[in-house]
Amino acid sequence: MNNTVTSSNDFFAATLQDLIEYPTSGILSKVLLKDKNSQYSLFCLATGTTIDKHTSTRNAVITIIEGTGNLNLEGKDIALAPGVLVFMPANTPHAVQAQENLAFVLSLSETLPAKKEISQQTIDIVKSTAPILKQHGQKITTRMYEIMFHKHPEVKAQFDMSAQANGTQPARLATAVYSYATHIDDLKALKAMVEKIAHRHVETHVLPEEYPIVGECLLQAIKEVLGDAATEELMTAWTEAYQALAEVFINREQQLYQTTF
Ligand code: HEM
Known part of the structure; x- marks a missing residue:
């Protein structure tokens, strides 16, 4: 109905x-x-x-x-x-x-609280990181999962570990992060991607309180992999950008949980 x-x-x-x-x-x-x-x-x-x-x-x-x-x-x-x-x-x-x-x-x-506008400075910095993310994306996301499963082993049960071992899940996350960096100022272009991911998240019972965990591990992985290129400015911009993306998923997943409740 x-x-x-x-x-x-x-x-x-x-x-x-x-x-x-x-x-x-x-x-x-x-x-x-x-x-x-x-x-x-x-x-x-x-x-x-x-x-x-x-x-x-x-x-x-x-x-x-x-x-x-x-x-x-x-x-x-x-x-x-x-x-x-x-x-x-x-x-x-x-x-x-x-x-x-x-x-x-x-x-x-x-x-729901009004969406915070992402600053133009953040948009510019995040977009400028797209080429580096294309190059190092999978290295970053592979490291991100390594950090997350070590620091927060409780989330492991939600994941298909064979998709981790053969690299497909890190590859999917890398594509998502890269697409976001490219379209941060045009989220409509990401609608199909957000839908697919949000449905998968709902299937695997992802919760709003888990977003800071992924955020912390992703930012740490970006910093480690990019080394000196991960300036304070870049890290601040990605922190703000991640929060905005997390909000998009949390809100969409909330709607899906309510209709599938
Ligand atoms: C902004 C943050 C996030 C992004 C960009 C993201 C991205 C993705 C992508 C691209 C997929 C693959 C979807 C598919 O094609 O099947 C996925 C799946 C998944 N995500 Fe996320 N995700 C985020 C946050 C989270 C959080 C906070 C959790 C909670 C621990 C989580 C847990 C999962 C799980 C369990 C799957 C299914 C993986 C599997 O099949 O092994 N994600 N996510």
Whole structure:
């Protein structure tokens, strides 16, 4: 289903029970209303469905319409039954389990923070590094994964280690970083790439809090591989650029997690 029932310009009244539709397994979701500040969606979970632990960058309220289940909020279990309303502050880890067909409305509030503009100086510096990234990209990303798996072995389980061993994953990351350096001022050109990566990230359960880990390791690898060419100016520009790219992924993945919730 995943369709929007109405736009914020239209008057809208509905009996939620009439909109409920359970899949034979898994989840069906329907956006009831979306405007620039909030989004209201109806989620229908088939008996036995679980939604693994994840977070939302927006404040959220869930209101149970029918069925029973369990919400684990920061490790605390909350019994879900008709009429129960739970407020979840942004970034609170939570997981859901439907003991029987479970329907609830998820209301997301608070607009995501306005995107910070990348400075022209950063754009110029990052674009000027594109040729070096083309030349040394795979060396940088191979080193980046080495650093990350050593410093943060807990993330290893998310990766296909054969794609590491044969170099395909470092090559894909190098292409992504190079493409970003080339199109940092024209993100529309990267839309297809961002979509593909974001879907893969959602499949492998990448979380917003993991972005600083990748950022730290990538920047360290850039510094090591480029040596003297990694001036303070270049490192500052790439720090800002990485944060902006991470924000693009985090926001897109957040939307995907919400619709596949
Ligand atoms: C701006 C930062 C990032 C970029 C540019 C990036 C880029 C990529 C690319 C290009 C792929 C391959 C997609 C495909 O074609 O299948 C990928 C996959 C993946 N990324 Fe990221 N990524 C970033 C951040 C992260 C973070 C923070 C994590 C969390 C640890 C992560 C974990 C993964 C995993 C687990 C895969 C699947 C790899 C596999 O199949 O072995 N990425 N990423």
